[in-house]
Structures are given as C-alpha cells and as structure tokens.
Amino acid sequence: MAFPAGSVAVSDPAGLHVQLRQAGPIPLAVDFVCGAGELLALVGPSGSGKSTILRTIAGLYRPQHGRVACGTAVWLDTASGLAVPAYRRQAGLVFQSYALFPHMTALGNVMAALAHRPKGERVTRARALLRLVQLEGLEDRRPSSLSGGQQQRVAVARALAREPAVLLLDEPFSAVDRRTRRRLHDELRELRGTLAVPIVLVTHDLDEAAALADRLCVLDAGETLQTGRPADVLSAPASPRVRHALDLTEEETS
Incomplete structure (x- = not known):
C-alpha cells in the first residue's frame, strides 16, 4: 500500500514519522510527526489504538500497512517488506x-x-x-x-x-497517587532538558497531556483526527467527533 505523497508534513528530518493503515483487527489510520526534543501526547478514548501505536513504533506489533522512520533510520516499511526487529530499534519504551x-x-x-x-x-x-x-x-x-x-x-x-532515538511512555503515571504524579511530572519536565529526542506519551488524562505536551494528537477508533498545540485543540476541536473523543462539552470549548 502506497501512502499519498505529503500526507505527513516532514517538518523535522530528525524527528519521528509514523504512518499506519489497516482495516482490522485493530483499525488504524494514523499519520503524525513528533519532532526531536518535542513531547507529543496521544489522547482519546479507551480502544482508540494509542498503545498499539507505541508498540508498533517499538517493533512489538506489525500492522498490515505502515511506515515508521526516526531520523534517517527507517524501522518499518511494509511496502518494501522492511520490519526492523524490536531489539535493533533505538526505542525506549516505558510500560504502564x-x-x-x-x-x-x-x-x-x-x-x-x-x-x-x-x-x-x-x-x-x-x-x-x-x-x-x-x-x-x-x-x-x-x-x-x-x-x-x-x-x-x-x-x-x-x-x-538503550540510548533511544525516541522515548515512548505508555500511561507511565497511572499507577501512582496524585501527589507522586505531580512530582513525576516535574521530573519529566526536568529530564526533557537533557534529552533531544522525540517523546511520545500515551495518557487518558487531558490535564496531564495539556500540562506536559508540546502538541496533542487526538485519536478515535485508530484514526488521527486532529493534531495541534494543547490550548488550540482543547479550545477549538476540529469536529464534533474530536469533541466527543476528548469528552468535552460545547461549553468547555466555547
């Protein structure tokens, strides 16, 4: 399957570029870029494919069609039959x-x-x-x-x-109490000052995403619906479907 030219803007050649497509069993229609030094939060309801995307980047899941590249390294290109095994990918994954x-x-x-x-x-x-x-x-x-x-x-x-070229965080703060979570948020912000790699965070907590992320990527049923700065996405959802995926009322976005 060939992806349409320009379907993902190559805004950062050193960043992470992800394009995934499949009808099932887990539907995916994903396009996003995470720049070097940027933290991108994947948000959306349960079952929207967030953790599957991280596992695909890390090499633990292979979709029917897709391409994953980090900088000049291509880790997945189903069109050419390329699938670099997980142990050879410079991906650091923190599980929930x-x-x-x-x-x-x-x-x-x-x-x-x-x-x-x-x-x-x-x-x-x-x-x-x-x-x-x-x-x-x-x-x-x-x-x-x-x-x-x-x-x-x-x-x-x-x-x-692992000296990762990308850091993947799958609900890393969900198992701790609120006070510890706030402290870990502060430590992640401090840690980011020492890293110049893309960071992709999966979270169900919109407040957490808005506080930590440079950009949000809203997902629903495996499809990327809107990507942008947290304030822009939360104040102006691109569609009723985005608003529903974020569980926002019209009053919250008006």
Whole structure:
C-alpha cells in the first residue's frame, strides 16, 4: 500500500514519522510527526489504538500497512517488506506496568538494558542513569521494596539505557497517587532538558497531556483526527467527533 505523497508534513528530518493503515483487527489510520526534543501526547478514548501505536513504533506489533522512520533510520516499511526487529530499534519504551524484573535490583534492571555496552562500563553507566532519575542510594533495592513512583523512575532509567532515538511512555503515571504524579511530572519536565529526542506519551488524562505536551494528537477508533498545540485543540476541536473523543462539552470549548 502506497501512502499519498505529503500526507505527513516532514517538518523535522530528525524527528519521528509514523504512518499506519489497516482495516482490522485493530483499525488504524494514523499519520503524525513528533519532532526531536518535542513531547507529543496521544489522547482519546479507551480502544482508540494509542498503545498499539507505541508498540508498533517499538517493533512489538506489525500492522498490515505502515511506515515508521526516526531520523534517517527507517524501522518499518511494509511496502518494501522492511520490519526492523524490536531489539535493533533505538526505542525506549516505558510500560504502564513498568515491567521490571522482580528478582533484580534497581541497578540490575538498568544494567539488563546495557548489553550493547562493554561489560566494564555497565555498572558505572547504570549508576549514572539512576542518579539522573534521582534514585541514587536505592541501587540495591528490588522492585517490591520500591514505591510506585520509584519503580516508574527505574523503568525510565532502563529505557534511557538503550540510548533511544525516541522515548515512548505508555500511561507511565497511572499507577501512582496524585501527589507522586505531580512530582513525576516535574521530573519529566526536568529530564526533557537533557534529552533531544522525540517523546511520545500515551495518557487518558487531558490535564496531564495539556500540562506536559508540546502538541496533542487526538485519536478515535485508530484514526488521527486532529493534531495541534494543547490550548488550540482543547479550545477549538476540529469536529464534533474530536469533541466527543476528548469528552468535552460545547461549553468547555466555547
């Protein structure tokens, strides 16, 4: 399947470019770009395909038709039969459940993602990443002895250990309380200052998306409906379908 020329604006050659199409079993009609250093939030109702899109970018799901490119690296091009396996994609994915190895310490979990580094560098690099996410001193704790917020930080450090060209966050704050969530929001903003890669965030929380994202991408039934700055999208939905996908009333957008 060929995609129409110009269906996605190539506004940032160093960014992430995603085009996906399939009728089912999970319908997809997706077109978006996330620039280097930009945080794009995918928002929409449950079942709209948000997590499937992240899994496709990471190489954990292959759609019938699609193209995924990050900078000059093409990871998926179904038209030519190209599908780079997940372990060869520079994609750092933080799952909603964090997916930490329960028998490993925080340090061990991060080191597990450093197989591409010489053995002599792995401990030092893992400790540096845990410092980056403010977990210095907790290196020897297992996930069961860490709070939800601390587990989330270990998951982020492990994702960064892959030296990702793109960071993918799948509902990373949903398992923590509101106070911890606010603190983690602040830490993500600070972390962004050290990263110059596209960041794609999946969230059901519109307030969270508006507070963290440079742009929103509204999805419904696997289709991208509108992309733009949070204030613009929330104040002027492009259609009643967008308003419904965001669960906004007319009074909220007037």
